[in-house]
Amino acid sequence: MDRDWATPLDLDAVAAHAGYSRFHFLRAFKQVYGLTPGQYLSRRRIERAEELLRTADLSVTEICWLVGFGSLGTFSARFKKQTGLTPSDYRKRHVGRGAGLIPGCYALLWSGGFKSFEDREGVGPEKGDGTGP
Numbered sequence: 001m002d003r004d005w006a007t008p009l010d011l012d013a014v015a016a017h018a019g020y021s022r023f024h025f026l027r028a029f030k031q032v033y034g035l036t037p038g039q040y041l042s043r044r045r046i047e048r049a050e051e052l053l054r055t056a057d058l059s060v061t062e063i064c065w066l067v068g069f070g071s072l073g074t075f076s077a078r079f080k081k082q083t084g085l086t087p088s089d090y091r092k093r094h095v096g097r098g099a100g101l102i103p104g105c106y107a108l109l110w111s112g113g114f115k116s117f118e119d120r121e122g123v124g125p126e127k128g129d130g131t132g133p
Contacts, residue, residue: 006048006068009041045069046082053091060087 006078014037015025029037045067061072064087069075079087 006045006066007036008068008124011037041068042078043082046079049079049087050083050090050094053087054094063087081107
């Protein structure tokens with residue numbers, strides 16, 4: 001999960017990889033980490049977003065997609081809950097701390113880029129998101 005934090009969580013696959021049933025994996029994971037796998041993954045995504053907000057020349061929306069959130073509203077709410085700041089306020093307060101700013105094109109290249117609209121579940125003109133005719 002730490003390596004593929006930007007991809008959707010397939011709990012059955014992660015549990016099988018660990019050699020556990022889904023139920024036993026959930027119980028053991030929470031006992032060790034104090035969080036469910038979904039909560040842990042969300043926390044890791046927000047930590048990565050914090051880094052990108054400090055160092056990359058990307059919009060908040062681009063960072064939202066890059067770290068694996070499918071909704072800007074969900075991303076912003078979870079970010080504020082975890083950090084106490086909105087993503088934009090966090091950037092204003094922390095920009096330039098840490099590594100130098102990375103041009104957006106390099107950050108996109110490093111992360112594997114965006115998925116096309118056709119590859120995203122529930123997004124695209126045929127899904128009624130308002131971008132189609």
